[in-house]
Amino acid sequence: MTKAAALLLNLGSPDSTSVPDVRRYLDEFLSDERVLDIPAWKRKLILKLFILPKRPAESAEAYSEVWTEEGSPLIVTSKEQQKLVSEQVDIPVFLGMRYGNPSTEDIIRQIVNEGVTDLFIMPLYPHYAMSSYETAVVKAMEEINSQAPHMRTKLLQPFYQDPDYIEALVESAKPHFEDDDDLLLFSYHGIPERQVRKSDPSHAHCLVREDCCENAHPCHATCYKHQCLATTKAFIEASGVPQEKTAISFQSRLLRDPWLGPYTDFELKRFGQEGVKKIKVMCPAFVSDCLETIEEIGMRGVEEFTEAGGESLSLIPCMNDHPSWIKFLSTRIQQWQQTLASTS
Known part of the structure; x- marks a missing residue:
């Protein structure tokens, strides 16, 4: 028996505006070889000596300027997108972040535990870049290959001129x-x-x-x-x-x-x-x-x-929860479902 689901993927955010949380987030983000794509020894040196000593405090102050009562704007909006898309389709829609929480690893574990056999992976990046679209996909596939190697997957391609x-x-x-x-x-x-x-x-x-x-x-x-x-x-x-x-x-x-x-x-x-x-x-x-x-x-x-x-x-605000954007995501899921049904 098959069970289909969709996974929305975005970049992520610190858990709070505290300096330790921001430092932890920046360390994870900038330790990614597809983000800071330089030799590992040089990346570690730059992080340790030049970025992590001062940047977390500066970034924490910037985050405090945009933080809402519900939390990070990116996380809050992404959860709203997940909710609105879920209301338009008849399969579960999950949300994961490349860095921070909800982590890709934890979300894939949840997906596996719920018995999903077919997963539509939807990176929320219109354009292809190794530091955004590629790293999100690679991380998701690494977790799937580790936790559920037999799961079937479909990938939403960059939609920059769709x-x-x-x-x-x-x-x-x-x-x-x-x-x-x-x-x-x-x-x-x-x-x-x-x-x-x-x-x-x-x-x-x-x-x-x-x-x-x-x-x-x-x-x-x-x-x-x-x-x-x-x-x-x-x-x-x-x-x-x-x-x-x-x-x-x-x-x-x-x-x-x-x-x-x-x-x-x-x-x-x-x-x-x-x-x-x-x-x-x-x-x-x-x-x-x-x-x-x-x-x-x-x-x-x-x-x-x-x-x-x-x-x-x-x-000008991003698309956020605009109905046309929610419709775009929902329609792509429905189209994938139709293809899945015709081939099963």
Whole structure:
């Protein structure tokens, strides 16, 4: 007898805003070889000497700025997404985090204990990156192979230009547009340039050719930069926002290695200095608002822009629990169920 279920996967969050909890979370997160993809000895040295002594206190203060009575915004919103999707489908929907709690390991154990035989794994990352989508999938499959090697699995592929995802993105963002907006900035989470090159199986296209993202190539299936640009293009076409009133940037750098650019903080200062007055910022790499959207853009970004001469910067919320986004997830589960039924 078969039993199907779906698993929503997201990044995770500290258990609280206490420095020890934040340190534990950052240690787990940055110890991941797909996040800080440098030799293990160097990664441990950097964590021990440069990051973990000071960064947890700084991050704890930032988390305290966005924390809600229910807890971390990312966790609270993800649980609401799980609840709403569960109401739309007739199979169990589980929620796991790559780091922190509820951990992937514990959720897979729960799934196994409930007798699930077929699992639809749904990483909540629109774009492929080794430090987000890939590591979440690898961790989930490691736990499944360890705890239930005979479980059948199906994986939701990156949906960066899926028309239904683009529709949900547009529907959730449009109410925040205003006629006097000077600019709509798409701020994507950044990754090191070396990770873009590593994800190119040919090792001869991404960031090698000047037109690498525009020139069709098989590596685009795993190219984060191309996929971010594709999302932006699809959004502009679907929303009708004039392209000349849009821009793209990348946020959340770590260490001093070259990351994808232009950098959001630099761009916000430049826009302010060049006379741009009113900006809206959206963060399509995130499906749920979190520290990187609420604090980094909605608080620090506002300060950076206004101190440089701008008048108004507003963060457009992520899709969060928007009905179109919940419908996207629910529909993908139902489509998988239909395929499962036709092949069983």
